[in-house]
Amino acid sequence: MSEIDPPLVPRFLQSGAAPKPEVAAPLTDGDDDTRTVRPFVVTGGRTGAASPFKPETQLVAIADGTQHAFEAGQLLQLAVTPLSTAEASAMLKLPLQAIYVLAEDLVRSGAMQARTTQGSAADPATIRRLMDAVSSL
Amino acid sequence: MQSVPSNAGMRAPEPVKVIISGGFGVGKTTFVSAVSEIEPLTTEAAMTEVATGVDDRSWVENKTTTTVAMDFGRISVGDQLVLYLFGTPGQDRFSFMWEDLVIGALSAVVLVDTRRIEDCFPALDWFETRDIPFVVAINEFDGKLLHTPAEVRKALDIAPAIPVLNIDARDKERVKVALLASLEQALQRAEAAMVG
Numbered sequence: 001m002s003e004i005d006p007p008l009v010p011r012f013l014q015s016g017a018a019p020k021p022e023v024a025a026p027l028t029d030g031d032d033d034t035r036t037v038r039p040f041v042v043t044g045g046r047t048g049a050a051s052p053f054k055p056e057t058q059l060v061a062i063a064d065g066t067q068h069a070f071e072a073g074q075l076l077q078l079a080v081t082p083l084s085t086a087e088a089s090a091m092l093k094l095p096l097q098a099i100y101v102l103a104e105d106l107v108r109s110g111a112m113q114a115r116t117t118q119g120s121a122a123d124p125a126t127i128r129r130l131m132d133a134v135s136s137l
Numbered sequence: 138m139q140s141v142p143s144n145a146g147m148r149a150p151e152p153v154k155v156i157i158s159g160g161f162g163v164g165k166t167t168f169v170s171a172v173s174e175i176e177p178l179t180t181e182a183a184m185t186e187v188a189t190g191v192d193d194r195s196w197v198e199n200k201t202t203t204t205v206a207m208d209f210g211r212i213s214v215g216d217q218l219v220l221y222l223f224g225t226p227g228q229d230r231f232s233f234m235w236e237d238l239v240i241g242a243l244s245a246v247v248l249v250d251t252r253r254i255e256d257c258f259p260a261l262d263w264f265e266t267r268d269i270p271f272v273v274a275i276n277e278f279d280g281k282l283l284h285t286p287a288e289v290r291k292a293l294d295i296a297p298a299i300p301v302l303n304i305d306a307r308d309k310e311r312v313k314v315a316l317l318a319s320l321e322q323a324l325q326r327a328e329a330a331m332v333g
Contacts, residue, residue, distance in 0.1 A: 055209070055237070056154045056241075058149035060148070082150055084152060084221060090180045095182055096181070097182060115149035115151065115152065116152065116241070117151070117153055117154060122243055122323070122327060124324055126153070129214055129215075131317055131320045133220070134212065134320065135317065
């Protein structure tokens, strides 16, 4: 672990007191709730209300998909143009919850950006824009 | 420490959604495809018998997981706003997964087939309970209107403020009318929230 190439380490971390990277850290969100990564595979997908991802949540790749493992890489390549988790699910033929898991990991590692609905908090101007768009279809 | 972002300037559009609901075979997917800019896609959500809390056991026997399919379409509004139309899974037994689907929805359209009017009860209950604005749209089959909107309103005990419309889910213009009526309900809600 001390063999990290110095240029990759920010200067403030180059002192001897640099904290060790915690490999396990991505598995939790830092809260005492340790179920951030839920056992989707085991449960077959019931994530409960705690999942921040929704079928309409928009995903945009930040990192290059070719640098990532199979499904994550595919998801990143799809998300070069923004798309929803539901679209990703349909295109990759994976259940929604699997997309949530992949996206959650990618967002946490900084490879992807996600944006979800503001829902009932949508302002009148936004709703009027939608109505104009529907009228002109 | 991070590699150079290839897509750094791009911002995800704001997603909003309207739910298209009603009983099995009532025309939800037809409705969605009438106005969607994409061919309606189908996504599958995995479910387990353990987590569902559904009392109909017939479909979970000998299964550890099952999947439910939902169809959806998209209407892009510029590059910073995108409207999704989600059809709820038709069967009552899948209503448990609506929570994930419906939370955050602007509004809903409840489709009614007057030959099986009771099929829309779960949808009506759901949106009323969750206080999600909705309209009721009677889908005419083969151009036949078996019951008038007034009759349907009475039968379903729909509040006077909620529109009840006739549509034909195959007819884009009439689907637009239903969608606009639904968004109008959301607009009234949003404007009232700003005032009060």
